Amino acid sequence: xxTNPAGRITQGQFSFLPDLTDAxxxxxxxxxxxxxxxxxxxxxxxxxPRNTYxxxxxxxxxxxxxxxxxxxELQNCRKTFxxxxxxxIAFDSTRGVESIGMSFIVNRPKVEPGFQxxxxxxxxxxLRYTTRGYAANAPEGERYGN
Amino acid sequence: MSQPMYAxxxxxxxxxxxxxxxxxxxxxxxxxxxxxxxxxxVEAVMDELDHDLVGLAPVKQRIRDIAALLVIDKLRLxxxxxxxxPSLHMSFTGNPGTGKTTVALRMAEILHRLGYVRKGHLVxxxxxxxxxxxxxxxxxxxxxxxxxxxxxxxxxxxxYYLYRPENExxxxxxxxxILLQVMENQRDDLVVILAGYKDRMDTFFKSNPGMxxxxxxxxxxxxxxxDELLQIGDRMLGTMNYRFGxxxxxxxxxxxxxxxxxxxxxxxxxxxxxxxxxxxxxxxRLFEARDRELTREDLTTIETPDIRxxxxxGASP
Numbered sequence: 001x002x003t004n005p006a007g008r009i010t011q012g013q014f015s016f017l018p019d020l021t022d023a024x025x026x027x028x029x030x031x032x033x034x035x036x037x038x039x040x041x042x043x044x045x046x047x048x049p050r051n052t053y054x055x056x057x058x059x060x061x062x063x064x065x066x067x068x069x070x071x072x073e074l075q076n077c078r079k080t081f082x083x084x085x086x087x088x089i090a091f092d093s094t095r096g097v098e099s100i101g102m103s104f105i106v107n108r109p110k111v112e113p114g115f116q117x118x119x120x121x122x123x124x125x126x127l128r129y130t131t132r133g134y135a136a137n138a139p140e141g142e143r144y145g146n
Numbered sequence: 147m148s149q150p151m152y153a154x155x156x157x158x159x160x161x162x163x164x165x166x167x168x169x170x171x172x173x174x175x176x177x178x179x180x181x182x183x184x185x186x187x188v189e190a191v192m193d194e195l196d197h198d199l200v201g202l203a204p205v206k207q208r209i210r211d212i213a214a215l216l217v218i219d220k221l222r223l224x225x226x227x228x229x230x231x232p233s234l235h236m237s238f239t240g241n242p243g244t245g246k247t248t249v250a251l252r253m254a255e256i257l258h259r260l261g262y263v264r265k266g267h268l269v270x271x272x273x274x275x276x277x278x279x280x281x282x283x284x285x286x287x288x289x290x291x292x293x294x295x296x297x298x299x300x301x302x303x304x305x306y307y308l309y310r311p312e313n314e315x316x317x318x319x320x321x322x323x324i325l326l327q328v329m330e331n332q333r334d335d336l337v338v339i340l341a342g343y344k345d346r347m348d349t350f351f352k353s354n355p356g357m358x359x360x361x362x363x364x365x366x367x368x369x370x371x372x373d374e375l376l377q378i379g380d381r382m383l384g385t386m387n388y389r390f391g392x393x394x395x396x397x398x399x400x401x402x403x404x405x406x407x408x409x410x411x412x413x414x415x416x417x418x419x420x421x422x423x424x425x426x427x428x429x430x431r432l433f434e435a436r437d438r439e440l441t442r443e444d445l446t447t448i449e450t451p452d453i454r455x456x457x458x459x460g461a462s463p
Contacts, residue, residue: 059290065265066297068335072328073293 007114009047012087012103015101021072025106029067029088037090037101039070040061041077045143047086047112047133057081074106083109083144108134111143177222182217187243187259195256200381202375205249212363216260231334234262234367237305237342237351241368243413246341247303249367253339254299262336265297273307276321284317288324305340306350322354329360358369367420375402380418388425388446397453404458416420420456426453 010016020028029039039061042054057077061070070088077086086107089100113134120128135143176182177386183189192213203293213235234257238246251268258266292300300307306307310316329338339451342350342356344366352359370378376399383389388399401420405411430446432440 059286061290062295063294064296065267065294066335068332069293069296072296072332073289 005009007110007112008108009049009071009085009105011065012105014104019108020104020106022141025073026067027075028102028104029070032090032102033067033070035090035092035101039088039090041073041086042072042089043077043081043086043107045081045109045140046136047085047115048131050138052088071128078084078107081093081107087108106123111144161368176221177224179217179221182220186217186220186261188213188217190261191256193251197282199245199249199252200377202245202249202367202372205367208363210252212257213260214263219394226430231262233333234337235329236337236339236363236365237347237361238339238367239344239347239367241343241413242385243415244367244369245414246367248309249302250301250339250341252301254301257299257337262380266302267295267298269295269298270301270303271320272303273328276302276308276325277317281317284320285324288321292324292328292336294437296332299337301339301341304342306342306346309350309353311353320353322357326356326360345419372399372402372406375417378414379421381420382421383448386425388421388448391447391449394448394450396451397450401453401456407415408458423456424448424452427440427455444453452461 008015014020020115023073032039033092040058044051044054049088054122058073061073064070074088079091084107086106087105090102092099115131115133116132118132120130122128164228176185195422196289197208206312211231215232222229236253247270254263254266254268269291275291276284276288278287291332308322310318321459323424325338328336338361340347340361366388376395379402380390380395402417405416405420425448431449431452432438432444
């Protein structure tokens, strides 16, 4: 993968940038809160790009005024799942939108082994392609050495 | 094309000239108390407090102290000295109706304008909002409330209900422990105010010494004097667009004197209730005269008979 030599998974916002610091995360949360979004923390250890629905950590946080509350929940999640992918998502409850307004990864496993490209021979010289995360071979919860 | 087209945070592009132009909006470094006062809203806050709240001298004094510390801390920072955010958790104790909740509401705004809390909203809760119904319910509930209060003030009314010594399996203790933890670790993010009646709060603090020691400001709200109550009555009437008619203010003073001697007097709350009853009597008095054209004057004036009709006057020999 020439565009992503480190094998970092790239999903949501800011994922091509270096990891955000807590101060930068706070600014993003603050931006979302000012737009009336409700933040929640999600985690997973399945890196597949089609794995859209991650596990929710705690409840979605409605009616928050300050980023410190979201950050507290995030630190809590990092303590529980230090080697999982953790992302923050912002739910925009505006009528007609009612969907995710922002989403970015805030925690990654120390080592991300990346994906294997599998080619499957099929009828009449057809090739079917699929990707499989190297880490996904282990059962859930043991994929990144934790 | 070796340089990326976008800026990477943390990396400094070499070819961007750094402009060292002084920003004219930044005020010069303050060296005196007057300078800091001019740059902040501290004085406006203190004046407003003096003007809006009757009595409560010890409370006002403590707010003044906190404001003074903020000013001095700014001067210390300018000199390069360490300035730590003080612990601002408070407990308000006092009899019913002495203004604990009113002051707590103001406190959020005051601390915000003094720059001690970032957002300045107030989250008022009681035991029901913090303590859950079954095992494992309390912690998420308490944390949710704490998260909502971040950047502002968490006001726990009747805080002594959190601890129930008669039931050792009560979940209140769990809520207290989570509160203590956050009060200690996130002092910059949150100010907790506990309020309750004096005697019950004393027993609460005695059985939870950790809570007592983490609260820096124990404020005791004194009962109002007769004159202060009369002043409060004037203010309340003013905000409701009423006024006393001739002799009515004296009658109200007399009413207060008699009411003070009776049991269950709840200070400002009793004054408000009394005024509400007087409004009712005024309304039915005006209601009687069906064909009379009522002027603005009639509608806003509370007359002596409205006050004299109270049962407080009837009870005396």
